[in-house]
Amino acid sequence: MTQEHDAEEPLDPSAERTAIRKRAMDMLARREHAPAELAHKLAQRDHDREQVAEVLDELIDDGLLSAARYADAMVSSRAARGIGPVRIRAELAPVQIDDAEIERALADSETDWNALAEEVRAKRFGAAQPEDFPTKAKQMRFLQRRGFDMDMLNAAFDD
Template sequence: MSDDEDIQAERLAIRKRAMDLLARREHAYKELVTKLAKHEHARDEIEIVLDGLVDDDLLSDVRFAEASVASKARRGVGPVRIRAELMQAGVTESVIDTALADSEADWVAIAGAAREKRFGPDWPEDFPTKAKQMRFLQRRGFDGDQLAAVFD
């Protein structure tokens, strides 16, 4: 096989593996680069293939961010933690801001539901219990304003 045929075969293998991953769920560009690099593909070839997938609208950080926000909100995760996880996945801050702003999530209601699921319907009677519940919600990614609204 010639070098050109080797390159085409590698790109085809990268594309197939990327499409298999995208068939399961949306991925961020950087996330796919990392996963594909583990299979010993050349990084520059990975980026060429992924750029093609972006051009074909098969790979989108915007769709990944929107899907992540919706999925994590349904599981009771707050916007602070969602933002951190998206940043770690390599999504730009402007895309994250847009995804969070466009989501229909009522963060106070989500925080309240997460509190009730974890601790039951009864409200805390004393400060140590309230503080424990607030720390739980903070770890889940809710900010101070959302916590105040839940406990008011």
């Protein structure tokens, strides 16, 4: 007896639910995901949105899916790549991490943002401070694109 599955025939609800949970667990095993991001990825796989929502609620209740953990992981990985808090906030907003959670993750991070801005500037342009205004402006624009605010920029160029 073969267990071929016809693409047109929907899975029974418990099999669908099991498939959604397995796929979600596989994705979470690779890296943290925001709940909204995981819901979107699962919906792209033609899973029933209602069942996806139910499975994600179960994963959250089980502690396997967490917006807080995702925000912490994003802050940590982005800071390690030399990305500042302004850009990190902008990257977390589209995956529906709320502002309070973002601010908590940034505050809990042990990153010295001023020191990171200086480190990123020195890595890109060398340790010496810029000699003239056009050079300094170029370096400041670079740091702004990386997500550092004016206070951090000023700290990076403080002698």
